[in-house]
Amino acid sequence: MLPPAPLRAQKGRGAVSNLQGRYEMHGREQFDDGWEQEEDGEPRVWKTHVTDEIAKSILTRNSSPDVPFDVSLNPYRGCEHGCIYCFARPTHSYLGLSPGMDFESKIFAKVNAPELLRQELARPSYVPEPIALGVNTDAYQPCERGLRITRRVLEVLHECGHPVGLITKSALIERDIDLLSAMAAKGQASAAITITTLDPAIARTLEPRAAAPARRLRTIRMLADAGIPVGVSIAPVIPFVTEPDLERVMEAAFKAGAMHANYIVLRLPWEVNPLFQQWLEAHFPDRAQRVMNRVRDMRGGKDYESDFGKRMKGEGVWADLIRQRAEKAIRRFGMEKRGSRFRQLDASQFKRPQVVPPAGAKAKAAAAAGQMDLF
Known part of the structure; x- marks a missing residue:
């Protein structure tokens, strides 16, 4: 029998396995047959592949009481x-696909997102409210530099006077300061930069292809100097890994110009749980059990609790201690809670788009080829 494939951290990647997704019909086991290694014995390099996707809809609505937005765009x-x-x-x-290595190496780009957004905003029944941009996945991840989908989405929102809130851990947001600054002057834009830790070594394994912590602080400064309300999102707070940095991150962000702050305790839904525990064993074997014990202390003895009101902050003594630390730091630095800033964005200046592209992938392809509609 072939030995199990060893779980090894790979440079530039967060997951240490390509864990099977929960909807796959056939089970599989990893084993070391030699194909997962390069000739020099190093693990096989997982290259990134970006696939164009023609989306059918672009705005996602939710009714969750523990997030500050009702509409998001990814x-x-x-x-x-x-x-x-x-x-x-x-x-x-x-x-x-796998929530592991596939998630971070097989990217799908919604290339028709700006056109779909125009169509949505043009509907007579559409009622404007702040859109959260880049919630599920980062709207400023590396491929955005070339694809510019987020940039074109912001151009539509800017044209229509539509409020938007962004959250990212990428310095690429600085590219769009011209649009965001103009919108912020009208009370229509705010931003949050996620910083989990100030330790670059931890950040390099935790979020390997995001900007370094010091670079994110510089981004906060640039956004603040441009008049864009910006805050810090300390998410997630991981016991014994990023948790000791909670107050230091908030202080550094405040000094850089952050106006608001929030935190979220580590969440481990579905496949995130085994993937995270694999990561712990690969990078922090000395404290892996201790981390998970503390997570369970804040989740009623379980690895995860999905109930509203509990999933973001946890419960129990340790969750309450983190809450007190965060609230005291926010008061000490005179900052706001992030949700209040997002809800204050102004939707009263919204105007429907004047030019609306034809609907559907077929019409989009015809327009790109210079072909007119028959009917």
């Missing part, structure tokens, strides 16, 4: 940043 599926804790990883299972 230009991409999957995220090359490779954050091991990403709650969106299980969504790759819907595509028949």
